[in-house]
Amino acid sequence: MVIWFVIPATRSAQTDHKIHNNNALTLIVLLQYIPRLYLIFPLSSQIIKANGVVTKTAWAGAAYNLLLYLLASHVLGAAWYVLSVDRYTSCWKSICRKEKLPVECFLSYLECSGFDHSDRQTWANKTNVFNNCNPDNNITEFDYGIFGNAVTKNVVSINFVEKYLYCLWWGLQQLSSYGQNLSTSTFIGETAFAILIAILGLVLFAHLIGNMQTYLQSLTVRLEEWRLKRRDTEEWMRHRQLPEDLRQRVRRFVQYKWVATRGVDEESILRGLPTDLRRDIQRHLCLDLVRRVPFFSQMDDQLLDAICERLISSLSTEGTYIVREGDPVTEMLFIIRGRLESSTTNGGRTGFFNSIILKQGDFCGEELLAWALLPKSSQNLPSSTRTVRALVEVEAFALRAEDLKFVANQFRRLHSKKLQHTFRFYSHHWRTWAACFIQAAWRRHKRRSLEGSLSMKESFSYGEQETDDDPGLEQGKEDNLSSAGLNSASNSSQAKLNLGATILASRFAANTRRGAQKVKDAGMPMLQKPEEPDFSAEPDDD
Structure with missing residues (x-):
């Protein structure tokens, strides 16, 4: 224009x-x-x-x-x-x-x-x-x-x-x-x-x-915040005079947390969202992971949503011990990425060691689930039966004890024998106990079979000896009629006494070995059977 x-x-x-x-x-x-x-x-x-x-x-x-x-x-x-x-x-x-x-x-x-x-x-x-x-x-x-x-x-x-x-x-x-x-x-x-x-x-x-x-x-604002936080951490470690190995572990964790989250506080972001939106986000992030747990896959969507709402993010660096054998179990972990080593020594039992590798989709801390399903569980948290250590950097979701207790109280009303078998089949504690129980039964069977075969051999050997002794006696009687038969009868009687003493000594040694084996077995108890979770309804509901 x-x-x-x-x-x-x-x-x-x-x-x-x-x-x-x-x-x-x-x-x-x-x-x-x-x-x-x-x-x-x-x-x-x-x-x-x-x-x-x-x-x-x-x-x-x-x-x-x-x-x-x-x-x-x-x-x-x-x-x-x-x-x-x-x-x-x-x-x-x-x-x-x-x-x-x-x-x-x-x-x-x-x-x-x-x-x-x-x-x-x-x-x-x-x-x-x-x-x-x-x-x-x-x-x-x-x-x-x-x-x-x-x-x-x-x-x-x-x-x-x-x-x-x-x-x-x-x-x-x-x-x-x-x-x-x-x-x-x-x-x-x-x-x-x-x-x-x-x-x-x-x-x-x-x-x-x-x-x-x-x-x-x-x-760069978050990077600058991370640098300031790292500087404060270094000053604190220097002030507390931490050894160099602990300092390196702290530095690795801070570095890995920055790489994994980029300085974003996910929990604070989720807390600021409406309940409905927060539930949908948690469901998107955690539902598939929770359903990989066979026990939780039996739950309905309402209870799965309740679990997903209470899951929190957890990060662990290489070499970190998630829980040690005998320590209280405070949370269940659902692994997103990384590998964990789960091992047990049955409370320090000599010669006993069991180890497995947990990877993406696995979980640990099932002792907490058994504790939460007990009808009258105490306030004391259950002790861990395994030592769990991170082999690489691990990212996971954690379900805390109080949150799991809340879900279990709602879920225990849906009693089912199928759930009990599912829990036993996928629990590493129950699997270890079952393997040890089968091994002990097999050893008892082999020992009894060996003892039976030895007893049969001893009895057979003793019977043959008695049969061999009868012709000698008859021959001795015939020789007594002669003038030279006195010396032969005396030698046959002495051999019979020696053989009987040998058989008695072998039986005494066998009985002694069986007694010592029983004492040894009594000194090395079997692996304790895990607690049985209660899947029945509440007593007040009957």
């Missing part, structure tokens, strides 16, 4: 003295940005009030403010170009009025419409207007001030792309330097324009730097 209709109309409008007024063109170029500014800044304020920020990311916010700065540079460059053309034509008009030639200088000769006029050609061949207005000539008396570069560098005559980029660069340079490198003339309009550049550059540059600093600092 401005280029095709307004500007041609103003160019064709002439006064009585045929003086072209370029001020209208300047006003049109400048006034078109007033509605733009009216839309940009109020809309930005409304967006900030509604959303808190204009953009969601820091880099987008910095780019947004930089574009505003470039837009202001574009406006200043355009105004500088228009004012440069106006000052150039003002010089022509000033020299034209003062020029004394046989061919009179008319201002219409300076317009494009009078370029083909015959008198204009005669005047152009004799006039010194263009030479006197050239700032490269030392004879010119006209002071262009800050618009001199537009004339000397022929900005008004070059192609559009070069013209636009040069004007944009000029505006950006003056805004960034607050107009300090401008050398103005005494022309009031030029001086006012330079003052406007200085004020606008100061305001926009401060606005740009402030907003960009705010946006960019949002990228």
Whole structure:
């Protein structure tokens, strides 16, 4: 609209003295940005009030403010170009009025419409207007001030792309330097324009730097908080004179927590959300993980939601002991990522060791579940039957004892034998006890089989010996009839007595071994059977 209709109309409008007024063109170029500014800044304020920020990311916010700065540079460059053309034509008009030639200088000769006029050609061949207005000539008396570069560098005559980029660069340079490198003339309009550049550059540059600093600092604010916290931790460890191994463990945990959470406190974020939204988020994060526990997979959605609501995030570094054998179990862990080693020695029993690897989807701390399902469980937490240690960095969800007790009290009313078998089958404690029970039964069976076979061999050997002794006795009787049979009968009787003593001694040794084995077995008790959880209804409900 401005280029095709307004500007041609103003160019064709002439006064009585045929003086072209370029001020209208300047006003049109400048006034078109007033509605733009009216839309940009109020809309930005409304967006900030509604959303808190204009953009969601820091880099987008910095780019947004930089574009505003470039837009202001574009406006200043355009105004500088228009004012440069106006000052150039003002010089022509000033020299034209003062020029004394046989061919009179008319201002219409300076317009494009009078370029083909015959008198204009005669005047152009004799006039010194263009030479006197050239700032490269030392004879010119006209002071262009800050618009001199537009004339000397022929900005008004070059192609559009070069013209636009040069004007944009000029505006950006003056805004960034607050107009300090401008050398103005005494022309009031030029001086006012330079003052406007200085004020606008100061305001926009401060606005740009402030907003960009705010946006960019949002990228590093949590990192700076972590650095401050790490420095405070180092000072505290130095003040408490902790040994170097403990310091290294603390540093690893702080580092891993930063990598895993990026300084975001998930619990505080969830606490600030409505209950319904918090339940849906926890369900999305934890439901699939909880359902991997076969015992919990038997629950309905309501109880699963109750469990998911009470799960909290837990982080452990490599080498951390989650719980030691004999310590109270305070929580159940559901592993998200990482590996844990779960081992037991049956309370320090010599020669006994059982170890398994827990990975993603596994859980530990099932002793707490058995304790929570007891109808009259004490306030004392159950002791751990296993030692659980992190092999690598572990991220998990934890269900605390009081929360599990609440869920168990609601769930115990749904009594089922299937749940009891499910709990036994997937419990590592019950699996270890069952394996030890089967091993002990097998050893007893093998020992009894061995004792039975030995007893049968001894009985068979004793029977054969008695059978072999009868012919000897008969032969002895026949020999007694002879004169030489007395010595043979005496030797046979002595051999019989020796064999009987040998059999009695072997039986005594076998009985002694069985007694010693019984004493040994009594000194090494079997692995204690785990407590049986109660899946029945409450006594008050009967």
